[in-house]
Amino acid sequence: MGKVIPFKQIVEKAHHYEADMTRFLRDMIAIPSESCDEKRVVYRIKEEMERVGFDKVEIDPMGNVLGYIGHGPRLLAMDAHIDTVGVGNIKNWGFDPYHGIETDELIGGRGASDQEGGMASMVYAGKIIKDLGLEDEYTLLVTGTVQEEDCDGLCWQYIIEQSGIRPEFVVSTEPTNCQIYRGHRGRMEIRVDVHGVSCHGSAPERGDNAIFKMAPILSELEGLSQRLGNDDFLGKGTLTVSEIFFTSPSRCAVADSCAISIDRRLTWGESWEGALEEIRTLPAVKRAEAVVSMYSYDRPSWTGLIYPTECYFPTWKVDEDHFTVRTLYNAYEGLFGSAPVVDKWTFSTNGVSIMGRHGIPVIGFGPGKEPEAHAPNEKTWKSHLVTCAAMYAAIPLSWLASA
Known part of the structure; x- marks a missing residue:
């Protein structure tokens, strides 16, 4: 019989780490990290993963950062691409896109929603899992992936095809406004x-x-x-x-x-x-x-690795009653006592490779809102970071219960 999911404690821990997530996200925003120039932000993420107690952290030959929690026999993954687009016309910004801004409610800067906020929540979900001792029955892989803005899915083509890593399913932390997304064109x-x-x-x-x-x-x-x-x-x-x-x-x-x-x-x-x-x-x-x-x-990654591909990014979706949807739905209800919204992305994500090419189910849940992506004055919300950190900490046990 699986562990009882301590929903209340997970939410309390997520709130406790709001300031840490804010600090970490602002650190990532302050490091320019356009596609193929992610080295500095990758090492900053590696540092934070090690600081909060991930069991193993490595950087693969393409330059993706891979952090592991737990040693159980079943593998699931959570993904955030950590490259960003450029800033565009600086005159359209009301603040410095890399220095960013912070208020009581929000954090602004390039990458806040797309997509470094998801990384901040994932790392501190790992901290919550370790704090509460929830990691015994599974292994959680947290990926900070590169070159997505240039060629979405290429990073996961490499992870699956060359590194031989094949999780049972993947949570994409692209912005969903804290809703469950189950596909896109x-x-x-x-x-x-x-x-x-x-x-x-x-x-x-x-x-x-x-x-x-x-x-x-x-x-x-x-x-x-x-x-x-x-x-x-x-x-x-x-x-x-x-x-x-x-x-x-x-x-x-x-x-x-x-x-x-x-x-x-x-x-x-x-x-x-x-x-x-x-x-x-x-x-x-x-x-x-x-x-x-x-x-x-065929553009080289920041490590110099070239992994050529054609510019075709397959359509994908999972059914409404799929175990991934059920897993996240149950976790959300358990944590917050209400039913989540289930929808889809307008834009494209690494799911084009994970599920579109390789048939590994993907489900989306992320901080920030889709219209913030690639826009001037990009921002995300601190409450979203907390909600997502709680979700990411609860999802693995919810998955084992659903399965």
């Missing part, structure tokens, strides 16, 4: 290339203008975006043109190439093959003999 990064022939701009009829050839493709893509797939839970597929490139000998010449990038969001039932084919069969694409391809990613 997938995505692809697609490129369309059109070729032309340059000539002097004074006699354009002598050449073949690649930008003009791209124009009807853009129009047909806009039309295609209105007739993509739909799913009752995840919503509709989308596409948008996110970038445009060209080459030309000069401003007084006809462009000899034009290319665009497409951000394609895939709902349930759509495939990467189908997404490419529906573009390739557009009449304007055929007329222009355009080349439609998928981007690949």
Whole structure:
């Protein structure tokens, strides 16, 4: 018979560590940690894990920090990516994005919601587990993963495929406003290339203008975006043109190439093959003999490791009655005496690799709110850190009870 979950003590401990979580989160925010430049924040996390008593802490060859609690035979994992996007136009910020701000209720700074708040709560959930002696029947792996903003899921492709680590399920601590999230759409990064022939701009009829050839493709893509797939839970597929490139000998010449990038969001039932084919069969694409391809990613991590992959990030969801949903639902009710909201993300997470590629169930519960991600004046809430620390400490035993 499993241990009785001490819900009241867990909540009390989570409140007790609010100041420690705040301090730790502000330390992480103060360290710029854009994708592929996470070394300093990784070592700061390692230091905090060791300070609060994790049983083992290591940094893998890609640069992910892996902290272990417990020595039981069954493995579950909790994940936070600890890279951030840049700050964008600094004039849009009302405070320094790395010095941050703090009030009685909130913490501001780049990474507060997306996604270092989740790391702060996970580390102190580990402290709560150790304080209360709850770790005997399982092993909890807490991961601080890199390069997610650049290539979501790549870190977990490496962890699963190269390190051979395969937990029974993973809790993603991406921002969910302290709600349970059970899926999101997938995505692809697609490129369309059109070729032309340059000539002097004074006699354009002598050449073949690649930008003009791209124009009807853009129009047909806009039309295609209105007739993509739909799913009752995840919503509709989308596409948008996110970038445009060209080459030309000069401003007084006809462009000899034009290319665009497409951000394609895939709902349930759509495939990467189908997404490419529906573009390739557009009449304007055929007329222009355009080349439609998928981007690949091969940027080195902060350790110098290159782990190339195609820029396809699969759609995933778990059923409403799945054991992961039941696990988190029961933990939430036990801790807070009310029913949680169950929903989905709009954006993409490391779940694209964990479940989308490798079939390991993922469930989301995190501090902060999705609209804060990538926005100026990013913030999270201290109460969220407390709620999530309590949840993360209770989830392992709730899982064993549910299973």
